[in-house]
Amino acid sequence: MTTEALALLVFAPLVAGLVVIAAPRRAAAPVAVAALLTLPFGLWPLTLVVWRGETVQVALAGFAPPLGIVWRVDALALTMLWLTLVVVLVVSLHALTSFPPASESGQRFWPLWLILIASVHALFVSADLFNLYVTLELVTLAGVAMIAIGGKPAAMRAAMRYLLLGLMASLFYLLATALLYGQTGTLDLYQVGERLDDGALALIALALMVTGLLVKAAIVPLHVWLPAAHGKAPGPVSAVLSALVVKVALYILIRLWFWSGGAAGGDGAALLLGLLGALAIVHGSLAAITQTRLKMLVAYSTVAQLGYVMLLFPLASTAAFRAVTFHMVAHGVAKAAMFLAAANLLHALGSDRLQRLVGADQRHGVNVLAFALAGVSIMGLPPSGGFVAKWMLLEAAWRQQGWGWVAVISLGSLLAAVYVFRVVALAFAQPKGGSVRASVGARGGGRFDTTALAALLLAVLAILLGFASAPLVALIDRGLPPGMLP
Amino acid sequence: MTAIALGLAVVFLLLNLLAGLWRIGQGPTAADRMLAVLLFGSTTVAVLLIMAQWLGDEALRTVALLFVVLATIVTLAFVGTTRDGERP
Amino acid sequence: MTIGVLVDLMLALALVGLSLRVVTGRALFRDIVLFILFGLVIALSWSRLGAPDLALAEAAIGAGLTGALMLMAYRRLVAGGAEDVAPRRRPPLLAVPVAVLTGALVALIGLAALGVERVPDAAGTIVLEELGASGLGNAVTAVLLVFRGLDTMLEMAVLLVALLGAWAVLGEVHPGRLHQVDRRTPLVGALLTTVAPVTLLIAVHLLLAGTDAPGGAFQAGAVLTGCGVLLVLTGTVRPRAAAGLATKLLVIAGLAAFVMIGASAVALGRAPMSLPGTWAVYLIETAMMLSIAVTMTLLFARARALEPERA
Amino acid sequence: MSSAFVYVLAASAVFGVGVYGLIVADHLMRKLLSLNVMGSAVFVLILTVGGATPAGPDPVAQALILTGIVIAVAATAFALALIVRMFQETGLTSLRGRDDDD
């Protein structure tokens, strides 16, 4: 049953993507929707098994490693799969309107979108270093293609920069994979972890791999590609890039560190990664505060929020792991909501310059509300998911007497409050002269349509995560890294 | 003896290649550079064929065959490429 | 020092020299030509290293296809008025130290890695032991299709995504105007009638022989692309405004064959990606070859579809 | 001195050269050339550090390289399409300048 479920997650969107390419236009929407709706049926059996504390393993073509590739779903992978499912389903709802499948733009968007979903799934379940390389490349290329999809110059520039840096990062990763293979004779993540000694060669290989992944994860100072790439992409694409695609690299990084012997790098390396995270939090937040465009602001917020994940490496405790994994989910949902809301506002107002937002609440209340709710989670205010994550992280740092980390986490929330409030305050501000200036260039964004609904849905979910954090925490606890106790 | 002769032949042909590089650097026209590519193509074919004999690797003859066939395509791409592009 | 190592040294020297010129040169056209030669020397290096499969792929893909793609893109830029020669700029201060350090570091770990003793149960060793069970004689093809088929399937997805991405940024297509070599030129006509069929033959040979000898779908697909490129460059085919069903089916064939066989294994109660027999290898490889050839030709022609030129 | 030794040294140098090009080059196509040069260096390194079997270089390493070569050419083709379109829209062949436009 679990094998079928796992295969469904990868093959269903892939098949749908192929059908959308070849089939007549009117078939695109039903096929895509049908494929998306099968995904929960794939995820549910896996959840049942993992919830019992087991791990799902499928040796592809029946060949066990080191000969073959293994799909492996533990609680961490499952958590990311659930995040993917939620984000993808709701963002697809948005895309059904913003990229109608039968339209010219939809015909470009949907095959890439479905293949992207399949590849994200394939990545999260893969336990093979080289297979991860291929899926990572697939995710990056699909992401780049979707950023550039509109053909706008700014978006293409951003896509180009992302592509060049992404390809360079992949080469670092690939080189490291080869070195690890040479030493261990295997590409399986877990076997590499078992067979790797902590000699200098292994450490350098891991360092190369980590460097490549940091570029893909846009950790300061290797983040230069992210703001424009996420800020200039079409709404659904920005949402999924920020919510999932950057997390993909962080996910591999965490796997590598805690499952494949990366921690052999020692406390110094862990501290360095943590410091980069702290730098990301501060730099990203400050940059977000100074932005004049809404989507760029949200993109810089992503740079900052990714920094929190890096604090896991120096803290390296069960509590920190729990907190960071929770944070990845909470941020994913909230940031997707924020980008969708921002994109809706951009579409409605004709520009996403912050000054244009004045009075937006009157005509675009739902989107402003979604943005504000998601902002609550990003800031880490109770009772949101973001609050739970940051609180847990704060507690973890506190318990280990990492006062520096405590200070950074608190500062990050404070700065986040500044940039979120800045937007919300503008949106609720009274327009000069009392008239609604926002109507200039408005393009029917006032209605409560599915695009607004999608943003609001995700925003509400981001808040609800705060109320219903227990099951998620319980799930995360079932997949702690080796050596960590619940 | 045969092996040494084959090896020396490869070395000699490779020296030819390195000399051809000079012509590419020198130019002066695009056509001159393409000529050097022609030299590279035909010399590589010979090198591959000799290496097939030298290393006892049958497959290298297939590689040589492939080179012969694909060499013209690069020339074609070139001729289509430079009419108004390359300055003499 | 044997003659073999002397040859290696010369190839190595050529590699380093060529890469330096390619990277630091300021006349783009010349440096693309040098890049093609770089690929050629890499192909020779693969031959020396005992990897004819890679030599084949490099000759067709690395040097041939990438080079042709670059030349074509260059032509499009220049036709639009782009400058070929770049102005001399001061390189960033840190560039040289960073590059030297990176190179030295890689050399250090590479040399250290050479000294590592090989694990007795390395994947590659097991592949050779299990080769009989796969029904194939070529270990590389066996890894690509049987043991690690998932990688290859996803790689076909990468190729498809590249085409979809290129289509997404295609903008307006001007049908017709692509080639400048007249196919009515006597020699070119002769070339078309001899080389095109020969490429086809070689492609089929590589495909069929690839299960037991060096070769396989990628090499065959790349050679077939050579045929496609020839047709495009001589104006035998020309771009069309929209892709028809046949084009779309050809483009997805490789991935679709893989997906269908890989997924149907699950329905039959076997592990995903298990192949039902050697016939499946041939089926998938044929589909892959066609997909690779059509996809790469379309990418080369920067077109959604191609149709024969009516004389 | 063995063949592998020579090629490791050469590939490392080529890798460094590629890094240099990626930093210094202005023209996008040259950046792409640099990336491809780096890629070839990585492929050679994979084969040499991947170890050897009695029947020649490690078949798994060879398969990885083949996959890598195809991915590289696919990415290159897409990048070139992007470069050409970007040039048509903006007249630029580099990423210099600011990103700020509507």
Place this chain on the structure above:
Amino acid sequence: MSPSASTLPGDWIGIALLLLGCAFYGAGTAGLLRFPDVYSRLHALTKADNQGLLLVCAGLAVLARSWRVAALLGVIWLLGLMAAAVSAHLIARHARHSGSRRTSSEERP
């Protein structure tokens, strides 16, 4: 055929042909380097290299002692001839269209 340690009498013929072929290659390269204009360089290179390839193929065919290999070498040579002819023609045409002149034609009336 695997590289043989001992050299059979017939192999000497093969080696001689091979080395002669290499000499032609050397001559072609010398022409490429030394001749004054693109047309004469083209002339030298393609002619000499084709001759060189023929001799190399012949030499290798003798060394290989296999009709199959000999046939393959023959095909390769023929295709090489074809490719060189077409390429040379196209390059020459291109050179003429883009205005390259023969140095010698200026010297002769």
